[in-house]
Amino acid sequence: MTQKDKTILVVDDQPSLVRLVRDNLESRGFRVTSASDGKKALDIVENDKPDLVVLDIMMPGLDGYEVCRRIREFSTVPIIMLTARNDQESLVHGFEAGADDYIAKPFHANELLARIDAVLRRSEYTEVNKYSPSFTCGDISIDFVRHEVTKKGAVKQLTPTEYRLLYYLAINSGKVMLHADLLTKVWGPEYSSATDYLRVYIRHLRTHLEDKDNEPVYIITVPGVGYVLKCPQAV
Incomplete structure (x- = not known):
């Protein structure tokens, strides 16, 4: 699968941030879909099976931690969490919920793109033990x-x-x-x-x-x- 075949789900209740992330990802050839709340995000992950989820923590209704935990009940899709807090407690909480990576707001678009590329590379890891399968x-x-x-x-x-x-x-x-x-x-x-x-x-x-x-x-x-x-x- 090439980069142009990959779909990124962006979950955030701030339209301006979603628009910024969408513009930067689409300029790199990704397909982008979005959700403004946790319930819609869960539906998209279950039905559309995106290749990666960019998930904000602070949202009305279901917060990002709960959405991440629920996704992990049925999917191993890579998840990068977005947060306005950059403390160790929040970081650990995100990883315990099942996130693959974590980026603090405000962030540079290139930083997010680099994190997405890195997480996608890990998710496609195909190295086989050279001694035994x-x-x-x-x-x-x-x-x-x-x-x-x-x-x-x-x-x-x-x-x-x-x-x-x-x-x-x-x-x-x-x-x-x-x-x-x-x-x-x-x-x-x-x-x-x-x-x-x-x-x-x-x-x-x-x-x-x-x-x-x-x-x-x-x-x-x-x-x-x-x-x-x-x-x-x-x-």
């Missing part, structure tokens, strides 16, 4: 070709960012991956110190893959250093 770790199996993750035979619906993080842990299983290395590989070099991103997404993966996410046996924290994926035969 699949990976098994205890009850967890990863099909690198289909990008499918199962535990005890049940398919786990991972977002593109969650899958990409698990991929790097899996192909380096048994080795401690440093915080900065994981952040650089999954999000890009500009995120190498954004440990809050990593902490939230490790928590997401544990929710999917661990029997008790507060007593992990697969994704292990090495305090102050990083994380390691341990398999039963390596324990």
